[in-house]
Amino acid sequence: MLKNLIFIQFIIFLLVACSQNEIAKSPQNTEKRTEKQKAMEQIVEKRGVNLPSDSTLIEDGGILSLENIFGFDPKDNYAINSILFSVALDKIDFMPLASVDANSGVIVTDWYSFDQGKTRIKINLRVINEEMQNESLTVSLFKQTFENNNWVDTGKDEQQAAKIKNSILSTARDLKIASEL
16 A cells, blocks of 8 residues: 555656656746757857757756756856857758757767668767867767668768868868958
């Protein structure tokens, strides 16, 4: 009997927590958005990125985010004006984004299919610093091919990753030089 009562209380707690999480993520609840969320919304809107209506990309992760649990807001380190990060985001804007974190300089795309759905790629980028040297950026490009109704990993494509990295660094250097004129 006691086990059943505890189980029912747990289920009720879980349902209440989940319902509150949906309220916190609701677009109508705009007064509780952080500066980080507002800045990311502006960047996404400015770049014309089309996010699904249920996307949590610019949300704080709901009620159970680390910021809410420990009571801090990392907006002090939010690198909105990072040239290298902005260029990297621009270069891969044709791909669906899975995760973007300007604080850590990480951009992760979702799978992107091409050549009539036979091949797909996923890109992970990390901006390490703003020096715009080869070591300032890491790019990993993963490939899969569709064989026998399954996606099969073909590993990393180091050559394409290097081309993307060089393109990002080159554009970022050009923009930095132009901004200093």
